[in-house]
Amino acid sequence: MARLAIQVSRLLAERAGPELVSTPGWDMLVDLYVGDPTTPMSLTGLSGAASTPSRTSLSVIARLADHGMLIRTPDPNDGRRVLVHLSDKAIALLDSCFDALLLMML
Template sequence: MVAGAPETGPPSAAAALTPDSFLPASERKADIIRPTSFPKARARFARETIRRRRKREEYFPAELFSDACWDILLDLYAAHYEGEAVSISSLCIAASVPQTTALRWIALLTNEGWLVRWADPNDRRRSYIKLSDRARGRLDAYFDDLPY
């Protein structure tokens, strides 16, 4: 079961008066999928975190919140639990910064042991990247520790 999944049926009168009832439906705690030990829930939670970060750009200039490193980690975290391989070029796009900036972050994170890089055996021009076990474990712990 996914923690935080909405219940079916009409809410009780007491539930209707909670602080969550004043929030838009998309931001109510009951509507937020909290990560659990299930891989699909973890991937959905990471993708929702990315979506919320991008939503800010509708209200504020994107450069106010530029955080390429976090975007890289979130994208690779979701991809891990979705069972998807991520190419370097795809990760540069996900970072939402100029390619040279993304490549610098990828190199730094790889050198520090947060990411693992390998060449495509079928196309030596392409490389793939994934989280190291240490990074994935830290992200698991981070998301498990969030207060909602």
């Protein structure tokens, strides 16, 4: 279901234009969720999921972390990098959203 949500978002952006339907926070959350939600991703990798300028992506990531949706940790292999992963709160929220979506489709 999460993969379908990504495809719908991309299709809508393609047809309506990304400036009308851009939701970088959603794109980031779903991108992390579709992979292993507990596996950290670099800020650069996560920024790529949103297809927004770096400054915008970093601002969105900071907002998501401030709201308890993302957890930022230093990269144990490279002290210059920061890794992010979904919090339990974000996983529960996305689980409930996709469960509700499935019920709507029945």
